[in-house]
Amino acid sequence: MADPIIHIAPAKINLALHVTRRREDGFHDLESLVVFAALADELEAVPDTVDSLTIVGPFSPGLASGDTNLVARAIAAFRARWPDAVATGLALRLTKNLPVAAGIGGGSADAAAALRLMVSQSGQAIAMSELSDLAARLGADVPACLVSAPLLARGVGELLEPLPEFPELHILLVNPMVPLATADVFRRLRAHDNYPLPALPSPLTRPVQLGIWLAETRNDLQPPAVKLVPVIGEIVDHLALAQGCMLARMSGSGATVFGLFGSSGQAHQAAQMMRAQNPEHWVAAAPLLLPHA
Known part of the structure; x- marks a missing residue:
């Protein structure tokens, strides 16, 4: 059996967060200093015939593993954008170590880890700018979680300055x-x-x-x-x-x-x-x- 591919999803912390404007679309422009901790969910995968997702860990109870899960959505969005990049299906196992709905980007970090995992298995080059655009469509915090290092975030979270x-x-x-x-x-x-x-x-x-x-x-x-x-x-x-x-x-x-x-x-x-x-x-x-x- 192949060794699992493992990517971590570090906790995201907003050390400072200023709300600077309510936009016409109802969202808000923010400015935030964002850091990441060595505390993380863990996403592992092994090749399989189709994509699947299992969720385990202390904060897994009550989490849906179907198409609405952000990891599943990230995998599906990546395959839709680059249909020939990853040849096999993936059996994914997400270990939820971080609390849910806790302001530390758990779901967004998991989605970003899924995107990084797909890039690592891709048979073609994936431009970071295109990956970031895809991440932004999944959620406002996903682009920052792709970076997982200290940064300034502006706009709704899509304008990043590592x-x-x-x-x-x-x-x-x-x-x-x-x-x-x-x-x-x-x-x-x-x-x-x-x-x-x-x-x-x-x-x-x-x-x-x-x-x-x-x-x-x-x-x-x-x-x-x-x-x-x-x-x-x-x-x-x-x-x-x-x-x-x-x-x-x-x-x-x-x-x-x-x-x-x-x-x-x-x-x-x-x-x-x-x-x-x-x-x-x-x-x-x-x-x-x-x-x-």
């Missing part, structure tokens, strides 16, 4: 296990024309530079999310008290809260504190992924 440098940092993620729909959060948003992100320092190589910059930023979706799920605000307040925590804030549209730390020891010590306070919460610490060489 960062050449980024400081080594560790992140702690805490999720209260309360799903939060993005549409519900945007419906509660009061201001739709906030000022954009300040310019990033260049070069951005030291944690203190990032900490100073982040102090001038926000997540504009955090206040409406806290109104819907008040425990998010409680987690932010508790995590901010952890020793060495540079910043505690909600990621994306929630409900995951992150804490930024300069060392692995500080992040894991804070994880122990947060688990002791709320054993039912999902708590995980990991280093951030650095820019691609």
Whole structure:
């Protein structure tokens, strides 16, 4: 039996997210500093006669593995765009290690991993620009998840500026296990024309530079999310008290809260504190992924 092809789908974290404009199509223009953690879903595949998808792992219950699943949609969209690129079918197995509807891009990251997997098995060259266009049609966060390295995202998430440098940092993620729909959060948003992100320092190589910059930023979706799920605000307040925590804030549209730390020891010590306070919460610490060489 052939060895499985494995691609990971790292958690996406919005360190800062400014909503700058409501567009005529009803969507919003955003500006966001996006990073990825060494915490991930895992997608593996072996050649088969037809494409199929099985979902396992701690967060698999209740997830549909049919045509509506983002991984299945990504595979189908890739085959429709490049019908002769991958000669065989693929039996796919997705291990869901990340919480669902948690503001850390789980489904989008899974779709991006599926696209990367298809490219790795392609018998023809696939232009990154065309792959990114296809990713954008699957979801606003999928193009960023294709990169899976520090970047600035603008527009609805399709305008990406990968960062050449980024400081080594560790992140702690805490999720209260309360799903939060993005549409519900945007419906509660009061201001739709906030000022954009300040310019990033260049070069951005030291944690203190990032900490100073982040102090001038926000997540504009955090206040409406806290109104819907008040425990998010409680987690932010508790995590901010952890020793060495540079910043505690909600990621994306929630409900995951992150804490930024300069060392692995500080992040894991804070994880122990947060688990002791709320054993039912999902708590995980990991280093951030650095820019691609």
